[in-house]
Amino acid sequence: MKAVIVEKPGDDNVLKLADVPDSVPKSDELLIRVRAAGLNRADIMQRQGFYPPPPGASEILGLECAGDVIAVGSGVTGWKVGDRAMALIPGGGYAEKAVAHFGSAMKIPAALSYEEGAGVPEVFLTVYLNIFMLAGLKKSEAALIHGGGSGIGTASIMLLKEYGSRSIVTAGSDEKCEQCLKLGADVAINYKSASFPDAVKTATSGRGADVILDSIGGAYLAPNIQALAQNGRLVMIGLMNGTRGELDLAAVLRRHLRIYGSTLRGRPAAEKAEIVSAFLKQFSAALEAGRLRPPIYRSLPASEAREAHRIMQASEHFGKIVLTF
Numbered sequence: 001m002k003a004v005i006v007e008k009p010g011d012d013n014v015l016k017l018a019d020v021p022d023s024v025p026k027s028d029e030l031l032i033r034v035r036a037a038g039l040n041r042a043d044i045m046q047r048q049g050f051y052p053p054p055p056g057a058s059e060i061l062g063l064e065c066a067g068d069v070i071a072v073g074s075g076v077t078g079w080k081v082g083d084r085a086m087a088l089i090p091g092g093g094y095a096e097k098a099v100a101h102f103g104s105a106m107k108i109p110a111a112l113s114y115e116e117g118a119g120v121p122e123v124f125l126t127v128y129l130n131i132f133m134l135a136g137l138k139k140s141e142a143a144l145i146h147g148g149g150s151g152i153g154t155a156s157i158m159l160l161k162e163y164g165s166r167s168i169v170t171a172g173s174d175e176k177c178e179q180c181l182k183l184g185a186d187v188a189i190n191y192k193s194a195s196f197p198d199a200v201k202t203a204t205s206g207r208g209a210d211v212i213l214d215s216i217g218g219a220y221l222a223p224n225i226q227a228l229a230q231n232g233r234l235v236m237i238g239l240m241n242g243t244r245g246e247l248d249l250a251a252v253l254r255r256h257l258r259i260y261g262s263t264l265r266g267r268p269a270a271e272k273a274e275i276v277s278a279f280l281k282q283f284s285a286a287l288e289a290g291r292l293r294p295p296i297y298r299s300l301p302a303s304e305a306r307e308a309h310r311i312m313q314a315s316e317h318f319g320k321i322v323l324t325f
C-alpha cells in the first residue's frame, strides 16, 4: 500500500509517499481503506523526532482516519465490511489502509464527508475527555480555550455551543477571532493585541473562567492561573510554548483551583472505548444532524503531505487539514 513515510526526523521535506507492507488487523481490529486522514499538531512533533508512537503502534504518522471497513477481526462486534468508519488510532493514518481497535471507531454520519469524518476523532474526543470528563464543565460555566482556530479550538467551540455553556477563545489574528465568533464562540480575544486574563475577567464580569483548556503551556501557566475563577480547573493538553512555567501556589489554595494534565494517544484501548462511548451517548444526535462538522481548511492529496505540514506549522489554517488517499 502507499503511505506517507518520514525518511528521517526533520522538516517537511523528509515526508515521502512510498510503498510499504499492508496493515494487518488483529482480532479486535478493523481494517479501513482510508479515504482521508486528519492532520494534528502531534504529527509535526513526531515528524521532527520528538513524539515517538506508543509501543505496538504503527510508525506511520496519523492519529485519525476515515474510510470504508474492508475487513473485521474475529473478535469485533457491531461492525461489518462496507461500513463507513472514522477512527481514533495511535498511528498509521497517513496510509491507504489503517487498522483501528473497534472500540476507537465511530460510524461516519451520513451528513459528513470522508474529509469531515477524518477531522472528528482526535480533536472532538480530546476536547470531550478533557473539558467534559476530566474538568466536568457545567452548563452554567464558562470555558477558555487557547488556539480557537486550531483543530482542538474549533471542536471546542462547536461542542460548547451544542452543550450550551459559554466559550471564550484566544487566537493570533483578528481574522481568526472573527472566524471563531462565526463558528459559535461567545468571545474571541486576539492574544497578540490584548492581555487574555484581563479580557477574560471583563467577559465574565470579574469572575474568570471556570475551565481552561490549555495547549500552550510554558509562559501561559501564570496568566492561566490569573484567569481562573474560584473553583476553576486548568487542563493541560499541550506544550507549544514549553514545559516550564511559574505557578502561584497561594492562588491555587485560595481559589480552590485544580490542575489536570492528560494525553489521549497513549491510553489503553479499553479507556479509549469508554471515551468514544460516552462522547457518542452525549453528542451522536448532533453529529448525525451535521451540527458537529469540523471546518476543513484544506484537503490535499497524500502526495502533497509536505505542503499540508507546511501550512499547519505556519499556523495558516483555521480548523482541520486533511490528506486524501
Ligand SMILES: NC(=O)c1ccc[n+]([C@@H]2O[C@H](COP(=O)([O-])OP(=O)(O)OC[C@H]3O[C@@H](n4cnc5c(N)ncnc54)[C@H](OP(=O)(O)O)[C@@H]3O)[C@@H](O)[C@H]2O)c1
Pocket: 039, 040, 041, 042, 122, 123, 126, 147, 148, 149, 150, 151, 152, 153, 170, 171, 172, 173, 176, 215, 216, 236, 237, 238, 239, 240, 241, 262, 263, 264, 265, 312, 315, 316, 317, 319
Ligand atoms: N493531550 C492530548 O491528548 C492532545 C490531543 C490533541 C491535541 N493536543 C494538543 O492541542 C494543541 C492543538 O492541537 P491541534 O492539532 O488542534 O493544533 P493546530 O490545529 O495546529 O493549531 C495550533 C494553533 O495554536 C496556535 N499556536 C501555536 N503556537 C502558539 C503559541 N506559542 N502561543 C499561542 N498560540 C499558539 C496557532 O494559532 P494562532 O494563529 O491563533 O496562534 C495554531 O494554529 C497542540 O498543542 C496539541 O499537541 C493534545
